[in-house]
Amino acid sequence: MNAFIPDTMQGALLLSAIDFFLSFFVISFIGVVLAGFPLLNRIGAWVTKPSKAKAAASKASEKPAAQPPASVPGGDDIPPDDLAVIAAVVAAMIGDHRILHIERQARGAEWSSAGRMAQHHSHTPRDR
Amino acid sequence: MPMIQPPVMKLLTTKEERQIGMAQSRKVTKLEKIAFPVVIAIIVNLFFPPVAPLITMLMLGNLLKECGVTDRLSKTAAGGLMNVIIMILTVAIGSTMAADKFLTWQTIEIVVLGLIAFMVGTGSGVITAKIMNLFLKTKINPLIGSAGIASVPIAARVSHIVAYKENPNNLLIYHAMGPNLAGVFGTAISGGIMLALIGVS
Numbered sequence: 001m002n003a004f005i006p007d008t009m010q011g012a013l014l015l016s017a018i019d020f021f022l023s024f025f026v027i028s029f030i031g032v033v034l035a036g037f038p039l040l041n042r043i044g045a046w047v048t049k050p051s052k053a054k055a056a057a058s059k060a061s062e063k064p065a066a067q068p069p070a071s072v073p074g075g076d077d078i079p080p081d082d083l084a085v086i087a088a089v090v091a092a093m094i095g096d097h098r099i100l101h102i103e104r105q106a107r108g109a110e111w112s113s114a115g116r117m118a119q120h121h122s123h124t125p126r127d128r
Numbered sequence: 129m130p131m132i133q134p135p136v137m138k139l140l141t142t143k144e145e146r147q148i149g150m151a152q153s154r155k156v157t158k159l160e161k162i163a164f165p166v167v168i169a170i171i172v173n174l175f176f177p178p179v180a181p182l183i184t185m186l187m188l189g190n191l192l193k194e195c196g197v198t199d200r201l202s203k204t205a206a207g208g209l210m211n212v213i214i215m216i217l218t219v220a221i222g223s224t225m226a227a228d229k230f231l232t233w234q235t236i237e238i239v240v241l242g243l244i245a246f247m248v249g250t251g252s253g254v255i256t257a258k259i260m261n262l263f264l265k266t267k268i269n270p271l272i273g274s275a276g277i278a279s280v281p282i283a284a285r286v287s288h289i290v291a292y293k294e295n296p297n298n299l300l301i302y303h304a305m306g307p308n309l310a311g312v313f314g315t316a317i318s319g320g321i322m323l324a325l326i327g328v329s
Contacts, residue, residue: 005326009237016245019315019322020252027314033171037160044159075232 078102129282132243134272134290138249141270145258147296148269152282158194165190171318178324179317186316222282250274254309268303278311 005011087099101118138146166231172183192202239322257273277283284304291298 012241015322017327018326019318021312023314023320024256026318027310030168030310032315034164037163039198040159040163041157044157064282 078104129246129279130289131160131279132246133277133286134285136247137254137274137287137290140213140251140254141258143294145270146291147298148267149295149298149301150272151266153302153306161194162191165194168313171258176317179320182314182316182320183272186313208227213252223305224273249277253277269298270302272304272307275306275308276311278308278315280308280312281305283311284308 005014084100086102090097090099103118168189169184171178176183189205190204192198192205253273253276254270255269255273256276257270261267261270268293271287272284275284275287284301284307287304288299288301291300
């Protein structure tokens with residue numbers, strides 16, 4: 001301990017009192033900083049405004065993305081209404097996209113790995 | 129905590145004050161959640177360099193969790209790494225607790241001081257909330273002031289449970305987590321500043 005605060009019970013109580021009032025100051029300071037955080041949202045909205053406007057304009061000029069593929073490999077037995085629903089749900093979840101393949105899930109419980117395999121094989125380079 | 133705090137909270141508040149309901153807080157955006165640890169770390173490191181390592185590590189853990197792209201690191205820090213550190217600290221501190229040093233009257237004094245500190249901290253938080261209510265148009269429930277004790281999340285849960293018993297429509301856990309975490313940050317920073325500036329060895 002230094003010269004001002006003795007290494008006794010009184011010193012410990014003095015340290016506690018100093019820490020007590022210092023905590024009020026520090027927490028108030030953090031509160032003042034946090035009070036300015038809504039301004040961050042405005043700055044973020046202002047920064048992303050041009051890119052959002054650009055994305056909206058390109059979306060309007062493009063064809064609708066949520067279209068089921070004209071030919072669906074392995075999906076001939078799927079009703080067109082179901083294909084349209086699937087495409088609409090995918091569009092709502094992930095936005096602009098291009099559906100490569102839709103088929104009935106007959107591979108068991110590991111749907112995620114099955115989807116990954118199907119996606120990887122869709123881009124397999126061909127031997128020429 | 130559940131035994132020490134409720135009597136103090138009930139002693140310092142009226143039934144009407146304990147039943148004050150609080151509206152849902154505003155939605156916090158992802159930008160704010162990511163900016164918070166960065167901003168606090170920069171400010172603390174600029175103004176309070178002695179506590180930079182402590183606060184930067186605290187904010188690093190927060191940032192790992194909130195940025196959303198470091199899932200593996202966040203799980204490691206919150207899981208395996210934290211458990212290893214807890215075990216090492218427990219064994220290291222426990223190994224210094226020799227009977228002749230631990231089983232003394234001073235130990236009991238320290239434990240009693242700790243209990244008194246909890247009670248004083250609880251009471252001061254509740255009284256601070258009551259003072260704030262003198263100036264605020266939208267009243268806050270003074271019970272959340274007791275959550276300023278930096279025991280996450282027990283202090284907040286105690287505030288929530290006491291308020292819930294008074295008014296089952298009152299769910300204060302999220303509101304109480306605010307002062308709870310403010311207590312963590314505030315005491316970490318102020319404690320580090322005090323130890324560094326006063327030069328306590």
